[in-house]
Amino acid sequence: MSANGRYVYAIIATDEDKQFGPIGIGGRNDAVFTQCYQDVGAVVSSSPVIQYPVSRANTLAHQRILERVMVEHSLLPVRFGTIADDVDQIRDKVLIARYAEIRDRLTYVSDKTELGLKVLWTDMSGLFQEIVNENKEIRRIRDRLAEKKGAAQRDQVRLGEMVKKALDHKRKKMEKNILSLLLPLSVDHRKNPVFGDQMITNSAFLIFRHQEAEFDRAVNDVAEAHMTQLKFKYVGPVPPCNFVEMSIVW
Structure with a gap:
């Protein structure tokens, strides 16, 4: 034993x-x-x-x-x-x-606590269609692939790269917009890795306890403003592991 x-x-x-x-x-x-x-x-x-x-x-x-x-x-x-x-x-x-x-x-x-926020696109098909509609070159390559003309493999790679770049641009723009409304209410912030094309941000915020209700309202306001395109996963209060964690080696 x-x-x-x-x-x-x-x-x-x-x-x-x-x-x-x-x-x-x-x-x-x-x-x-x-x-x-x-x-x-x-x-x-x-x-x-x-x-x-x-x-x-x-x-x-x-x-x-x-x-x-x-x-x-x-x-x-x-x-x-x-x-x-x-x-x-x-x-x-x-x-x-x-x-x-x-x-x-x-x-x-x-007197502080951690709150976590993940934001995801809700309609990836619609988002990809929006990217196609906004980019003439993407449309041209897509149409050529549909007609099976030219170097298909090369065009497929090129199309994938262009769509990924456009999607990443939209993700960063939306993340910046969301964080600009929340960061002023936080003491500190950590951006954790995002997973897959659907996730926009995976963020942790350190806030004063007395500002938790105000931060909640700000998150709700942002979520309501984007309710047709985004899904918000908001958790907390949780232990501030993203900001301090004691690593002890005996």
Whole structure:
């Protein structure tokens, strides 16, 4: 049987012993609590010293604990699967050794939260037709391919390149338009990779908690203005993993 260590979920600003309930990862109903040094505390639970599979159940358990802590505290998320051998290791190698760094990062996220936004085109066929209608050269190559005249393979490659370039131009233009309305309300912003032709932006915003309702309204306004062409996937508040994440190596 594996020895019990301490699974580390997050770090918060507190000098109090906090209890967050029997919600620890692993399904054993382990208590989640704080281990403090001066005015910072690691949020931990008892856990076997094992490598947790990156399964849906485990990642959701980790995420839900962060969300529970976020109800009361701004936090520094710790990477999934971080387990210390004992409380001394957390205190000495993290809370004491990295105290100044922790304080700086906690100040950065204090009273802030992360919101995520993905925006996608709803009608790709219509969008491609719009690109064809706007570009004479694309129409010419398309028509030639339809008639099966000339170097078909070369024309197919050329047509694909031109359509991709036009689509990317439209994506960037729309993304710029959307972000111009949201960035003034955020403290920081991260653009994550987009996937496929349909996605326009995959963005994370760090905002002050007191501005969350205002940011919600701004997203709703943008979504309503583009409801016939765009689909908005808006999530949050979530832990600020796009802006701060503690990577701990023992």
